[in-house]
Amino acid sequence: MEKNSDNVVEIIKELKCANDVFVLLEEPYLRPIVPDEYSNHVAIHRVENICNMFIEPSVLDGYLDSCTFFVLPGWIDNWQENILDYNMCGKDSRSFFSLNYSSILVVDTGFYPDLKSKIEQFSEFTGLPFKVLPVKIDYFVLFIENLILRWNIGKKQNQLKSSNKKVASYAMSLDFVRKMADVPDEAEAVDSICTLFNMMFAPENIVYHSSTDAGVDVCVFNSSGIGEELINSFKHSDASYMVFDPGNSFAIKISARDELLGIVEVCNIAYPENIEEYLGIALDIAKASSLTLSNIRRYEELSRSRKQYADLADMFRTTNRILSHDIANSLQVVTSALDVYVDSEEGHFIDMAMKAAHKSISLIREMQDLDSAYSIDSALSINTVKDFIVNVVDRYGIPFSINGNCLVRIDAAFASVVDNIVSNAIVHGGSHKICVNIKKIDDICRIEFVDDGIGIPDDIKLRVFDEGFKYGETGHTGFGLFIAKKTIERYGGTIHVEDNSPKGTKFIIQLSVATVDSTMK
Structure with a gap:
């Protein structure tokens, strides 16, 4: 006998019940597919014979051995319709029952007063003798209570497993927070965040997108799987997280006081069925991470401010x-x-x-x-190094050459740097020719000022950038190269001096290359 169980799902939907639903099905019924929204609140239990719920197995087994046809009063009450559900294998109903069963046993629960006449009609139709076995519902109640109890125990066990997983996750998160308190810089903090996300969710890829242009850009365990377009869309949205199709990847924002610090992109997690649980854990980690990253950035800002204050105080003293x-x-x-x-x-x-x-x-x-x-207020702009140098060296009227070019972020003070280097080469070094070589090496612009003068002794090279240092009869105020060094450091670069071969001096400045859309020739 085969029956369609779709109507069971429809009945569950129609109930609109806020409580749990327990469904009993006799074995011939196909097990219905319960929609996801009901999966945690609906239990399906199938029994081989529904009479097992009313009679102890030891009593029922004796009748099974004698090929007895078991029925409940509800089935007998509509027996003319119910026999139509049986596959007769080409035989008529009467022959089917007489060939397959020796008798009829009606388990009488006492809820159908007109049961006897219906049993007699069915017995006459099949030609089989019948017996009525009165039962009380005590066994049925115990049977149902036992099933529900086992179901509830199973649910509690699942909840306990879930809780234990959450406790373990939160313990790991708390340990992460404790360790993050000692992290000294943002790069190490980001690496720790990526490592924790990798341990918690076992993804194929993890990418960290920083919200600032400086410092840490990305921390990548593998290549990005979501794409910059979707990440940028998420970045400018109000959402704190986003799940990406087909539901196995997500991104979490790390924010503090309405300031976006970064985005963690988690791609292709090992167990996408747990993504809802993972999102809760990820949001908790993001909160802890935001505190750490925010504190690190505030500390770095404070350190920069203190250094600027110290430098300004030093300048005022000078x-x-x-x-x-x-x-x-x-x-x-x-x-x-x-x-x-x-x-x-x-x-x-x-x-x-x-x-x-x-x-x-x-x-x-x-x-x-x-x-x-x-100055901390001077705005840096993108300029070509060659133009600045040409404007300065032209004023001195000596032979010079300039090779190469770069784009860098500087301001008007760079002219003073060039002027000091060139002036020192002519006045103090006795140079008659200056060559400037500008080279782009990876993301660094290397600027070499090469002269043919008398050079600088080795013991003096170490001091030429010191405040107020003067050397020789042509020494002036002793502040020119000191100011040049401070200016280059404000640009985030370096300056040092070397010997030139076969004679003369080489001043070398290194600055970060500025990136623009157009290509510089």
Whole structure:
């Protein structure tokens, strides 16, 4: 006998029951497919013979051996319709029952008062003797209670397993939070986040997308599987997470105080059926991660601010010393020389006053350059290195050559850097020719100023960038290269000096290459 069980699902839907539903089916029924929205609240139990729910197996087995046809009162009440469900194998109903069964046993639950007449009609139709076995519902109640109890135990066991998994996940997350408290920088923090996501969800790929242009860009375990277009769409949405088709990948935002710090992309997890549970854990990890990343960034900002403050304080001390000492001394020379000149009218006192005045003017200009070197408000813009250098070197009227070019982020203070290097090469080094080589090496722009002068002794090379350091008879204020170094460091670059072969000096500046859409020739 084969029956369609689709109507069982329809009945479950029509119930609209807020509680659990327990469904009993006799074995000939096909097991219905329960929709996902009901799977946690519906239990399907199949029994070989529904009479087993009313009679103890030991009693029922005796009748089974004698080929007895078991029925309940409900079946007998509509026996004319129910026999139509049986496959008669080409035989008429009467012959089918007489050939397959020796008797009829009606398990009487006492709920059908007109049962006897219906049994007699069915017995007469089949030609089989019948027997009525009165039963109470106590056994049935115990049977049902036992099934429901076992179902509830199974649910509790599943809940316990789920809870244990969550406890283990949260314990791992708490351990992660504790360890993250000691992480010193963002790169290490991001690596720890990616490692934890990899351990928790066993994905094929993990990608970390930073929300800032500087610092950490991505932490990749394998290649990205979602794509930048979808990630950018998610980035500009209000959602805290997004699940991607076919439901085995997701992305989580890491945010703090409405500031997006980064996005973790988790691709092709091993068990996509657990994705809802994973999302809850991932959101908790994201909250813990946001605190760590935010603290690291605030600490780095504070450290930068402290350094800027220290540098500014140092600049003010230097400026004050120059104003109070060097310029004051020069002005004293001017006034003294003019006083003597008034009395003697000797011309060399005028020359002395002019030199002291020019020195004061030079110092004031260098203080302006020093202010630019320490400036934190000056906006850097993308410029070609070659144009800056040509504009400066042209003023000196000596032979020079420039090879190559780069795009870098600088400001007007870079002209002062070039001017100091070129001026030192001519005035202090006695150079007659300067060659500038500009090379792009990976993402670094290397700028070499090569002269043919007398060179710089090795012990002096280590000090040429020190504040106020002067060397030789041509030494001036001692601030030019110090200011140049501070300016290059503000750009995030480096500057150092080397010997040139066969003679002369080579000043080398390294800056990060600026990226734009157009290609520079």
